[in-house]
Amino acid sequence: MQSRQRGNMNNVDVLVVGAGHGGAQVAIAIRQRKFDGSILVVGDEPELPYERPPLSKEYFAREKSFEQMLIRPARFWEERHVMMALNTRVTSVDPIARTVDLDDGRTIRYNSLVWAAGGRARGLSCSGHTLKGVHSVRTRSDVDRIVGELPQTERVVVIGGGYVGLETAAAFVKLGKKVTLVEMLDRVLARVAGVSLSRFFEAEHRAHGVDIRLNTSVERLEGEDRVTGVRLGDNKVVPADLVIVGIGIIPAVEPLLKAGAMGANGVLVDEYCRTSLPQVFAIGDCAMHANIFASGAQLRLESVQNATEMANVAASVIAGQPQTYRAVPWFWSNQYDLRLQTIGLSIGHDREVLRGSMATRSFSVIYLKQNKVIALDCMNTTKDYVQGRALVVGGHAIQACRLADVTVPLKKLIEEVVA
Amino acid sequence: MAVINVERSSGEKQVVTATAGQSLMEALRSAGIDEVLAICGGCCSCATCHVYIDDTFLEHLPPLGATEDDLLDSLSDRTARSRLSCQIRLTEDLSGIVLRVAPEE
Ligand SMILES: Cc1cc2nc3c(=O)[nH]c(=O)nc-3n(C[C@H](O)[C@H](O)[C@H](O)COP(=O)(O)OP(=O)(O)OC[C@H]3O[C@@H](n4cnc5c(N)ncnc54)[C@H](O)[C@@H]3O)c2cc1C
Ligand code: FES
Numbered sequence: 003m004q005s006r007q008r009g010n011m012n013n014v015d016v017l018v019v020g021a022g023h024g025g026a027q028v029a030i031a032i033r034q035r036k037f038d039g040s041i042l043v044v045g046d047e048p049e050l051p052y053e054r055p056p057l058s059k060e061y062f063a064r065e066k067s068f069e070q071m072l073i074r075p076a077r078f079w080e081e082r083h084v085m086m087a088l089n090t091r092v093t094s095v096d097p098i099a100r101t102v103d104l105d106d107g108r109t110i111r112y113n114s115l116v117w118a119a120g121g122r123a124r125g126l127s128c129s130g131h132t133l134k135g136v137h138s139v140r141t142r143s144d145v146d147r148i149v150g151e152l153p154q155t156e157r158v159v160v161i162g163g164g165y166v167g168l169e170t171a172a173a174f175v176k177l178g179k180k181v182t183l184v185e186m187l188d189r190v191l192a193r194v195a196g197v198s199l200s201r202f203f204e205a206e207h208r209a210h211g212v213d214i215r216l217n218t219s220v221e222r223l224e225g226e227d228r229v230t231g232v233r234l235g236d237n238k239v240v241p242a243d244l245v246i247v248g249i250g251i252i253p254a255v256e257p258l259l260k261a262g263a264m265g266a267n268g269v270l271v272d273e274y275c276r277t278s279l280p281q282v283f284a285i286g287d288c289a290m291h292a293n294i295f296a297s298g299a300q301l302r303l304e305s306v307q308n309a310t311e312m313a314n315v316a317a318s319v320i321a322g323q324p325q326t327y328r329a330v331p332w333f334w335s336n337q338y339d340l341r342l343q344t345i346g347l348s349i350g351h352d353r354e355v356l357r358g359s360m361a362t363r364s365f366s367v368i369y370l371k372q373n374k375v376i377a378l379d380c381m382n383t384t385k386d387y388v389q390g391r392a393l394v395v396g397g398h399a400i401q402a403c404r405l406a407d408v409t410v411p412l413k414k415l416i417e418e419v420v421a
Numbered sequence: 422m423a424v425i426n427v428e429r430s431s432g433e434k435q436v437v438t439a440t441a442g443q444s445l446m447e448a449l450r451s452a453g454i455d456e457v458l459a460i461c462g463g464c465c466s467c468a469t470c471h472v473y474i475d476d477t478f479l480e481h482l483p484p485l486g487a488t489e490d491d492l493l494d495s496l497s498d499r500t501a502r503s504r505l506s507c508q509i510r511l512t513e514d515l516s517g518i519v520l521r522v523a524p525e526e
Contacts, residue, residue, distance in 0.1 A: 030455050033455075034455055034456070053462045055461075055462060055464075056462060059464075060464075070443075070447060070463075071462070073450075074450065074451070074453070074455075075451045077453075078451070078453045081453060082453070306460055306461070306462075307460055307467075310458065310460050332467075334461060334464065334466040334467075336464060341466075341488070343466055384487075384488045384491035384492055385491045385494070387491075388491055388492060388494050388495040389494075391495065
């Protein structure tokens with residue numbers, strides 16, 4: 003068994019592209035299922051797989067060391083005979099010959115290919131986007147560069163009001179920086195949350211001194227060599243020593259699409275995480291799938307939970323014990339002393355019910371679609387997060403006034419409908 | 422250095438050495454106890470780092486936090502010995518601790 007596992011780097015049973023959350027977990031899960039074929043993980047970052055969420059939270063704030071973020075220590079990968087080719091990029095895929103080309107000139111043959119390449123931070127296209135001092139927050143090296151520039155930084159402009167932008171803004175505030183956050187739409191988190199949660203976060207950030215500009219586009223970045231300011235659509239210039247661009251990701255799927263895989267904004271997979279190419283799987287941020295918690299709508303989810311569970315699905319198929327992807331989506335975000343936990347997907351909701359009071363900073367927003375609970379955003383209310391899961395899974399129709407009544411635990415409401 | 426006596430979910434026993442200051446979860450993860458998923462990386466958001474602590478050590482642990490308590494409630498196999506391993510920081514006096522990894526939900 004050992005000799006098979008060690009294999010030959012140029013001809014492997016399982017080739018994993020991307021050494022991030024999904025790539026690490028697929029290798030772990032394949033070995034857990036006692037599959038003893040050779041596994042090679044190819045990743046273009048220099049580090050062994052590490053956790054990305056702390057990048058905009060504890061790692062940024064220097065509360066967590068990089069070693070604590072490693073998904074597994076180096077020794078683990080050796081012991082499990084998982085080969086790692088780091089600092090190496092897959093440039094093309096030949097699905098007929100079942101080979102991939104690497105940027106170091108090598109060609110590797112695979113039996114199964116798992117595409118876990120995540121996405122690249124989307125950049126600005128306006129003039130000035132290549133100036134020094136303009137950063138995204140996707141990789142460890144991004145954050146190390148930002149931290150290196152902190153001593154010369156007083157004023158920061160964060161472009162984009164998604165979770166990464168908001169968390170980064172909070173991290174800068176903690177460090178005593180003056181932060182302006184620019185959002186093109188009429189609210190932050192427009193893509194992922196309902197209006198009331200957006201308004202809550204905007205108020206919290208403003209109370210911490212963040213200057214939030216909504217409905218505001220970016221005209222260009224000012225500066226000669228290094229960025230000095232951001233010119234907005236209304237022609238005002240916000241001075242900046244550092245600019246963070248947090249406007250989402252572009253799924254890293256070009257080589258797969260070129261090879262003929264179906265997809266566009268991501269690569270299309272079925273409930274076994276199989277792409278349209280033979281023995282080619284895709285998982286994590288780059289995998290477009292029909293999600294049963296969004297009435298079967300096709301979407302990509304950008305969460306550790308999704309990457310982890312899709313990895314388990316792909317591993318189960320590769321190890322010959324196939325399972326389908328049916329996991330309830332969940333997510334978390336920490337900003338200041340706020341702990342948000344989300345269960346389900348709120349997209350497509352037609353009603354929001356507020357449970358608790360925003361003034362106490364401990365409340366839940368419950369999302370309904372045709373009277374059925376489809377998601378909960380729980381702010382400092384772990385109990386609701388835990389108990390609300392069954393409401394989402396069951397797709398129960400419950401009266402809004404009952405959901406809003408904080409004196410009745412959600413658990414009790416479920417017992418009532420089930421009884 | 423703290424020593425942890427682990428019974429894995431497979432029943433297999435393993436002795437793990439950890440550096441003081443690590444969380445119990447980090448120590449288990451570093452030691453290759455791969456059934457400890459720890460999806461949220463230790464920020465008390467996921468309950469995928471559930472362990473059962475042996476009685477003699479239970480009382481020496483930091484008290485159960487409110488969030489931890491609520492998250493443990495999401496687990497069908499919670500017992501009086503249940504803790505989330507990411508919420509326990511290892512100190513020298515916890516050396517020798519005995520625990521069992523809870524089954525995956
Ligand atoms: C700052 C930040 C904060 C976040 N916070 C949270 C959070 O609080 N909670 C949460 O659930 N999620 C959070 N996320 C999202 C979460 O990190 C992602 O959903 C998760 O990392 C997805 O895993 P993945 O394996 O799909 O992609 P990744 O982890 O991005 O891994 C993909 C890897 O593949 C590499 N790669 C790409 N193309 C190639 C190629 N051609 N060849 C070789 N390698 C390649 C990439 O460089 C990368 O290293 C956060 C993300 C960021 C950036
Ligand atoms: S690792 Fe998520 S709760 Fe412990």
